[in-house]
Amino acid sequence: MTHPAASAPSPSPISSAGGDSHAVTRTLHGDVLVIAIDNPPVNALGVEVRRGLLEAIEAADADAAVAAVVIVGVGRNFIAGADIREFGKPPQPPHLPAVCDRIEASTKPVVAAIHGAALGGGLEVALAAHYRIAAAGAKLGLPEVKLGLLPGAGGTQRTPRLIGARAALELMLSGRHASANEALTLGLVDRLSKTDDILIEGLAYARELVATRQGTRPTRAANGLADEAASRAAIEAARKETATRSRGLFSPLKIVEAVQAALERPFDEGLALERRLFLECLDSPQRAGLVHAFFAEREAAKVPEASAARPRPIASVGIVGGGTMGAGIAVAVLDAGLPVTLIERDEAALGRGRAHVERVYDGLVAKGRIDAKAKADAMARLAGSTSYEALANVDLVIEAVFEDMAVKKAVFTELDRVARPGAVLATNTSYLDIDEIAGATSRPADVIGLHFFSPANVMKLLEVVVPARVAADVVATAFEFAKRLSKVSVRAGVCDGFIGNRLLAVYRTAADYLLEDGASPYQIDEAMRAFGYPMGPYQVIDLAGGDIGWAARKRRAPTRDPRLRYVEIADRLCERGWFGQKTGRGFYLYPEGARTGVRDPEVEALIEDERKRRGVTPRSFTDEEIVERLMTAVVNEAANIVREGIALRPLDVDVTLMHGYGFPRYRGGPMKYADTLGLANVLASLRRFEKEDPLFWKPSPLIVELVDRGADFSSLNTTRG
Known part of the structure; x- marks a missing residue:
């Protein structure tokens, strides 16, 4: 992609009372004002960019020499989204919704010339412009849902008006990126650049608009919602699918609600509702977990060796x-x-x-x-x-x-x-x-x-x-x-099971203790699904094949600590050849090759027989107690993994369990979840369970140390050599 500043033909500087900021510059190319965003590395929408955009649009409106405006990004992107350096800080004016409204209200035609990334607030800026042209390779998206948010600068109102409810909801609820070609097909952009020089193409488009006197074209006036019946059907379908697929998540249904407002309310009322819903999402605990997950994934790749050596080809x-x-x-x-x-x-x-x-x-x-x-x-x-x-x-x-x-x-x-x-x-x-x-x-x-x-x-x-x-x-x-x-x-680091499978073993052991002590596999699975896992531990065993875990248990048998309690229920199933889905039964029955299991009375009878054989008097557990025990076991072992250096930082544990084992992303991983609960509360649970089984529930020295000094796992999330 040609650097926009390098391709500007015969520019003249233009200034306003505020002058250019270092992040936004403006130059006059004939009668077209080019507003260039230059905020490395990705042209994020920091306060200086927002202020510069606002001042530039106001300068263009006030200058009779300006007939049209082109907004373009310098470097590799248009605008890649919010400035992550502002996450968690009080917002500074001007706020992005006001900037977008001012762009749309411009009396001069505004063209967004898009190359690279136009994501989140970056796409909302482009949607506020009157016309859009995209270069090959551009990617456009509204990924706010991945951070527990919704588009909060008009995205939920302008997008469906432009491309219809169904396409807008799919884009926002998935958080995915659309290519330039797809964006053209959807109607998200008006045309594609014929060359790699997006500035030249944007200027040509603006001059064409001036020559043909096409004027402004506010996106709020677009008619993508003209077919009310189709729009309502799309909204209801999205609501039902979201309630099933995004169970437990806060922001997806808020996105559906905001798009419904775009259909049913005037634009300004829809914007007001969008803002209220955005602030609700901002205050949600889920946002803190999702933001932690976002940063943890970035940090996980930062390891001492990668910074000290050059990769081999x-x-x-x-x-x-x-x-x-x-x-x-x-x-x-x-x-x-x-x-x-x-x-x-x-x-x-x-x-x-x-x-x-x-x-x-x-x-x-x-x-x-x-x-x-x-x-x-x-x-x-x-x-x-x-x-x-x-x-x-x-x-x-x-x-x-x-x-x-x-x-x-x-x-x-x-x-x-x-x-x-x-x-x-x-x-x-x-x-x-x-x-x-x-x-x-x-x-x-x-x-x-x-x-x-x-x-x-x-x-x-x-x-x-x-x-x-x-x-x-x-x-x-x-x-x-x-x-x-x-x-x-x-x-x-090297140990039996590394990070993920070592924690999985402890998770399943804690589940087996609950199983032998009185909980059913079906209650345990339901409790963990309600917590946010896509499947419970016994559903996972049936999916993977019970024989795999059985082989691992037999391999470890000679070195197993004889003091450690060992539950044999899963072994009894495997001895009968009940390995899960592939054999038609495991902890669940799978009639006629079904992928979703049903309760098996014979398994419940087998479990009861094992309790009697072991002299266990079954007791009841609430779902909350099940979650507490399983998560406390995982957090305690994770603390040992960090203490031993098997994981560099707590965030590495979080990333492992979120991406490999289905830990609910909106909770940020087990270490973030423990910090949310308070480590003192986690330690209190361990002390209580330790009275039942001092070996399995022995508190990690790292948890004890952190509680003693009033710290939590987040204090350890720095790259360690």
């Missing part, structure tokens, strides 16, 4: 193992545009691996996510072999074979033999000791853990597991690779 990838996980990883890598060489033990297994990959792409084609050509292009980048020699020249190898130490060490012995010097050797192990795996090679500095989550092409989390002898540039390479795959990456 990755131009090709090998994957050993073509099962479900290996195929999913292959798709993720192929989607990033990289060639993949898949290795399997024989031609039959290789054929099955390739078929796994092809099935994923066939599903995407069937859903309309990609076209046949995109599938063909991806499959053309996939090669396969039964010989490790095919990996001799790849830059990164990811092992995704059976979760067995002997098998993995055998693979890495072969990789050590064939891989070129400097190639990164990664294991996708979920639990095993990566230091031991690295010891099977002569190059432990090149070995790292890349723990993908299934399905690997869908799940956003990637745990980058850092063994003792790995080189810093290999860690930096892993984080850069994760970014290329559009993954959210978290640094983890």
Whole structure:
């Protein structure tokens, strides 16, 4: 994209009483005033930008030499949204709604010339303009819902008037970005730029408007809601879908309410309601959790090794193992545009691996996510072999074979033999000791853990597991690779289960204690769904397959602390071959291959028999008690993980559980949730439960220390070396 300032033909400076701010400049190109936003790095809508925009529009209106206005961004973006440096601070005038209203009220035609990002308030500024032109590669969106908010500067009122209720609701409720082409199809922009020079194109558009005397065209007057019946149907459909899909979330239904106001009320009344609803969202505890999640995801990628070393180049990838996980990883890598060489033990297994990959792409084609050509292009980048020699020249190898130490060490012995010097050797192990795996090679500095989550092409989390002898540039390479795959990456140390699965084990143990003590699996699941998880722990076991956890428990049995209480209910189910959905029954029954389970009286009878065998007198638990016990167990173990350095910071735990395990994002992760409760209250719960089981409920020394000094987990959220 040409730098707008560099392409300005014959500009003349224009000033007002206030003059230019450093963030907004204005120059007169003939009779068209160019208002240029220059607030690096992303042209965020800080107070100086808002003030500069307001002053520039007022100057244009007052100057007889100005016939039209073009608003353009300097650098790579139009306006990428709010200034995150202002989050949590008292807002300073002028407020964005007033700026947008003033732009729309201009007596001179205003053109928004959009390139790069026009997101959130940036798109609201563009919507307040009278005309919009977008460059190829531009992305437009209203992602406020992801921060627990709604568009608060006219977005809920102008967008549906411009593109209709259905399209506007979909854009706002998903928070996604629309491409320039889609924006044109929707009617969000009026035309596309024919060249890369958005300023030249914007000036030409403005001059055309002046020459044809088209004048101003306030967006509030658009007729996207003209079909009242269709608009009402779209609003009601969105309300029903949102109530189901966004259960527990505050802002999505407020967005629906605001769009309904756009249909039913005059514009100014709709704006007033939008503002009231925006302020309600601003005061919601969910916003604090979502803002924490937003910043935590940014910070998680900031690790000591990534700042200390340059990543190694990755131009090709090998994957050993073509099962479900290996195929999913292959798709993720192929989607990033990289060639993949898949290795399997024989031609039959290789054929099955390739078929796994092809099935994923066939599903995407069937859903309309990609076209046949995109599938063909991806499959053309996939090669396969039964010989490790095919990996001799790849830059990164990811092992995704059976979760067995002997098998993995055998693979890495072969990789050590064939891989070129400097190639990164990664294991996708979920639990095993990566230091031991690295010891099977002569190059432990090149070995790292890349723990993908299934399905690997869908799940956003990637745990980058850092063994003792790995080189810093290999860690930096892993984080850069994760970014290329559009993954959210978290640094983890080596221990059984790393961050996520170690916490999952404690979560399930606490659930099993409740189960044996008197709660039903169905009550436990419902309580955790009400808390915000998409599924309860026993639904997850049935989905993943009970045999997987059973195998892990048997593997750990020789080293299990004999003092630790062990509940055998899940083992009894597995002994009967009840592994969950894939066998038609687990904790739930799945009649005729149903994906949603129903209560199973035989499971309840089995649980009761196990209680009698263990001499447990069942007692009742409220849903609140269930949530308290499960979350207290997770927070306590998470504190130990941070204390041991397995996680660098509490925020790394939060990101891991939100993106890998379904922890409700609006609660910000377990550590943020604990801070919200108050660590003193968490410690009080631990002390109470400790009387029942001093071993499992022993308070983490980190929690005790923080409570003693009146601090919380947020005080530890700084990058540590």
